Amino acid sequence: MRVGVLALQGAFREHIMTLEALGVSAVAVRKPEQMGDLNALIIPGGESTAISKLMSAYGFYDAIRQQHGAGMAVWGTCAGAILMAERIIDALPDQEPLRLMDIEVRRNAYGRQVDSFEADLEFKHLPGGPFRGVFIRAPWIERIGEGVEALAMHDGRIVAARGAGTMATTFHPELTGDPRVHKFFLDEVVAS
Numbered sequence: 001m002r003v004g005v006l007a008l009q010g011a012f013r014e015h016i017m018t019l020e021a022l023g024v025s026a027v028a029v030r031k032p033e034q035m036g037d038l039n040a041l042i043i044p045g046g047e048s049t050a051i052s053k054l055m056s057a058y059g060f061y062d063a064i065r066q067q068h069g070a071g072m073a074v075w076g077t078c079a080g081a082i083l084m085a086e087r088i089i090d091a092l093p094d095q096e097p098l099r100l101m102d103i104e105v106r107r108n109a110y111g112r113q114v115d116s117f118e119a120d121l122e123f124k125h126l127p128g129g130p131f132r133g134v135f136i137r138a139p140w141i142e143r144i145g146e147g148v149e150a151l152a153m154h155d156g157r158i159v160a161a162r163g164a165g166t167m168a169t170t171f172h173p174e175l176t177g178d179p180r181v182h183k184f185f186l187d188e189v190v191a192s
């Protein structure tokens, strides 16, 4: 299995390290041509406005949609979850979502007071107890469509979900040293 991590901006190195710890060959994707033989792509957290600008400059919008259509699974964490949504609430005016997953995501949903925090989450289907959610100026998932399953909630809001060949988490599993969410993605989303 080959998994790419979009390496334009943000926390891509931590995803690559977690994948390698699981024995998966991980590729830092800087050009659309690198996605040809990938089983999956992770869009990392970072700043979604910066990532979207770079994605359009390098032609990633069409390439990701095309590869996803051809079977490449996609997981977005935080800024990545914002970018793969059907609709972004509080997007910058020219910020376009990929529309890979029928979810609506609210940017910077927690506002300034609690813009970064950690919380233990009940993550559905995950063995071994709660998962530590690291939220950094995080969005939340305001609405999910048919065929999308909520995987984790925090304070009544959906913070993780999966669809067909897609997963979105509004927190940062790559920053915890706990590989269970990565393993879940590889076993249950990529393989299916």
Ligand code: GLN
Residues within 6 Å of the ligand: 044, 045, 046, 047, 048, 049, 077, 078, 079, 080, 082, 107, 108, 136, 137, 138, 139
């Ligand atoms: N607030 C950021 C954005 O809008 C996301 C933060 C993150 O990815 N940790 O892109």
